[in-house]
Amino acid sequence: MKLQLHQAAARHPAARAGAAPALHGVDLCVDAGEQLAVIGPSGAGKTTLMQLLACALPPSAGRYTLGDVAPWQLSTRALHRLRGQLFLAPQVPPLPPRQRVVTAVLAGRLPALGLLASLRSLFHPADIPAAHAALARFDLEDKLFERVDRLSGGERQRVGLARALLAPARLWLVDEPLSSLDPTRARQALATLVDCARERGVTLVTSLHQVDAALAQFPRIVGLRDGRIAFDLPSAQVTQPLLEQLYAQHEAELHGAPSSVPQDSLMAATAPAPVVMHCR
Known part of the structure; x- marks a missing residue:
């Protein structure tokens, strides 16, 4: 599924009315089946x-298209159907x-099920092998019949990612899966997510603090700073x-002081030549 933002602005879902947008003038195009990380x-x-990409909040300015559709111009029912083709994994599942x-x-399969089938699945799981x-x-197959509240935080996060593999998306x-x-576990989970997306031709956009991962x-890497794309x-x-x-x-930028990046989140620089920052 292709997505495109043109000069898009948006406010954080928890922002107060009148607050400044968290995103400003964002231009971003992601082709169907592409995988990219936002850092x-x-x-x-x-x-x-x-x-914004999940159609959970509308842009306050600019334009967002998903495939050939402008989501916020759809009827409520059509927008609901479109959301069924998306899978959003928040940081806390x-x-x-x-x-x-x-x-x-x-x-994860609920968007593809009718009401009765959805209710039935809560009491009688329909496809345990899947x-x-x-x-x-x-690496969570031994937790199949455990209760969620008996899992560690990391196990719950991986269960949230496993949902994606069954979603009709x-x-x-x-968002911050690690x-x-x-x-x-972080390397394994991320490699699994990327490999499965490639196998299925699914478009994958992930936000990460772990730059080395x-x-x-x-x-493809998109650098985001102060609500704007710094590089793509x-x-x-x-x-x-x-x-x-x-x-x-x-403060370091304003006073010309040398800046540093947390070493636990970066790989050593290996690029041989300088590049020009640009946005796509």
Whole structure:
């Protein structure tokens, strides 16, 4: 599923009326089946961008098209159907604590089910082998019949990602999927997500704080800062100076002080030549 933003602005879902937009003049085009990571400091607007792409909030300015459709020009029913083709995984998965893991994972299929089938699935999981296979991709198959409230934070986060593998979606939007995972689990989960998206031809947009993981797994990186796109480049062209500029503190920039990027989140710079920042 192709998506395109043109001079889009949006406010954070929790922002007060009259607050300044969290995104300003964003131009972004993502082709169907493409995978990209959005990186940037806290408060850059990454979560607002994910909510905008998921049709969870309308742009306050500019234009957003999904495929050949402008979502916010659709009827309520048509917009609901369109949202059924999207999968949004928030940083904290909305998993009922007393629910069994098998039911939580199979909930990824709910957009494709009718009302009666949806209600039936809450009490009688319809495809246990599919849930088991999805969990196995994240090394959670032994948790199939556990209750959600007995899982660790990292396990709950991986259950939320396993849902995507069963969702009838052509666009996966994943917001900070590694925040509760140790480095080994984080690499495994992200590789699984990217591999499954490629296998199915699903468009994948992920926001990440782990810059090294983004550079290692994604062919395209979008740097977001202060609600604007700072660069949009192939991962091989994202240099250390670009990253330092992206994560520089405002005070350091204003006073010309040297900036630094957290070393636990970056790979060593390997690009051989300087590049020109641009937005697509």
